Amino acid sequence: MINGKILITGGAGYIGSHVVRHLINEGISPSDIVIFDNLERGNIEMIPKEVIFEKGDLQNKDDIKKIFLLNKISYVIHFAAYAYVGESMVFPEKYFENNVCGGLNLLNAMIENNVKKIVFSSSCAIYGNPKVLPIMENNDKIPINPYGLSKLMFEEILKWYDKIHGMKSICLRYFNVAGAGDGIGEKHEPETHVIPLLIQASISENEFKIFGDDYKTPDGSCIRDYVHVSDLADAHYKALNYLISKNESNQFNIGNGNGVSIFTLIKKVEEITRKKVKFVLQQRREGDPPILTSNSTKANEILNWKATKDINDIIKDAYLWESKKI
Numbered sequence: 001m002i003n004g005k006i007l008i009t010g011g012a013g014y015i016g017s018h019v020v021r022h023l024i025n026e027g028i029s030p031s032d033i034v035i036f037d038n039l040e041r042g043n044i045e046m047i048p049k050e051v052i053f054e055k056g057d058l059q060n061k062d063d064i065k066k067i068f069l070l071n072k073i074s075y076v077i078h079f080a081a082y083a084y085v086g087e088s089m090v091f092p093e094k095y096f097e098n099n100v101c102g103g104l105n106l107l108n109a110m111i112e113n114n115v116k117k118i119v120f121s122s123s124c125a126i127y128g129n130p131k132v133l134p135i136m137e138n139n140d141k142i143p144i145n146p147y148g149l150s151k152l153m154f155e156e157i158l159k160w161y162d163k164i165h166g167m168k169s170i171c172l173r174y175f176n177v178a179g180a181g182d183g184i185g186e187k188h189e190p191e192t193h194v195i196p197l198l199i200q201a202s203i204s205e206n207e208f209k210i211f212g213d214d215y216k217t218p219d220g221s222c223i224r225d226y227v228h229v230s231d232l233a234d235a236h237y238k239a240l241n242y243l244i245s246k247n248e249s250n251q252f253n254i255g256n257g258n259g260v261s262i263f264t265l266i267k268k269v270e271e272i273t274r275k276k277v278k279f280v281l282q283q284r285r286e287g288d289p290p291i292l293t294s295n296s297t298k299a300n301e302i303l304n305w306k307a308t309k310d311i312n313d314i315i316k317d318a319y320l321w322e323s324k325k326i
Helices: 014-025 061-069 085-090 091-114 144-167 194-202 229-244 262-273 295-301 312-326
Strands: 003-008 031-039 052-057 071-077 117-123 170-172 176-178 208-211 225-229 250-254 258-260 279-282
Touching: 003 014, 014 031, 014 085, 014 229, 031 061, 052 061, 052 194, 052 262, 061 091, 071 170, 071 229, 085 176, 117 144, 117 225, 117 229, 144 170, 170 225, 176 194, 176 229, 176 312, 194 208, 194 262, 208 262, 225 229, 229 250, 229 295, 250 295, 258 262, 262 312
Parallel strands: 003 031, 003 071, 031 052, 071 117, 117 170, 170 250, 176 225, 208 279
Antiparallel strands: 225 258
């Protein structure tokens, strides 16, 4: 049972805003949700008016301390992070300063205020180029980009905060999140995610860029595991309930389990939108693994979580959202 205020860092972002709405749909009072976001990449219009919103930055210790002074926080769901693999290969310092140092400011404020339960938005990027597929939680963790390393570093910090401070955490390592629900969807500036870019290309004159067609995959393009944002929101709700009831730290993969190549995605988008996708081939991006697919059995068995929507549902929902934005 979730009783008490939940601090959601990055709650105005794509995933965070869906989680906020899912929590409300599950019966959490909006007055028990505190969103902390600097709005650099979040959208204020995605936030339900009834929740508590505080603008601030995790890299500013005074901002985060103020949140705990003004609100009696019981739990934290931590999304606030930079999350572009390509950008991290150009500006690694940005990712370590924000994702690691900013995260440390949050953890230290939690300790100061005796808040010891956190659900962390981790990533499949911590695994790097997997030697075994599908990826299980005990796979080797050798990130190949600063973004993935920043997530792994924070996971390791959480382990030490558990041992030393008794802070319990759930790390959700999600795969490629897409789709839309509850009247909201992806709204990034610039947009970098594959599915919205493909849909935008199908309903406009934009060209979709394929980064590499010479990977060791059946059609030469990257293969990824796509999970619907609504399913991911449910995973956070169940993770928080597990954390409260069991009071123990754990890590879970959150994915669909089915890999889809870029060329297959193009075909599916064309089928659903009934429009052609113009695309252009470009060189591989540094830091992109050929294949990432998940084994989420552990989440199914322990959290009672399972993906309910497939790639067709994801594209259909994303298409409806993108069509509204025109």
